[in-house]
Amino acid sequence: MLMGRFTWMVRFQLLRDLIPHSDQKRDTASFLLEVIDYVHYMQEKVQKYEGSYQGWVSEPAKLMPWVKFNT
Numbered sequence: 001m002l003m004g005r006f007t008w009m010v011r012f013q014l015l016r017d018l019i020p021h022s023d024q025k026r027d028t029a030s031f032l033l034e035v036i037d038y039v040h041y042m043q044e045k046v047q048k049y050e051g052s053y054q055g056w057v058s059e060p061a062k063l064m065p066w067v068k069f070n071t
Contacts, residue, residue, distance in 0.1 A: 012028070012031070015031075015035060016031070019034065019035060019038050020038075022034065
């Protein structure tokens, strides 16, 4: 099922609101590259802080699969 243009616009705006210092006038491809970079940055921060805490289990975390929401 294809999503309508309005649904995509709303989802991209929600994503833009989550990314700090996001440029609202960027094209979609550039914005998605920025999102990927930000996610990698956040993953590195999490690994850094998890590594410094001795109480964490040493096995890697199991990530949740992407869930497609039908709205």
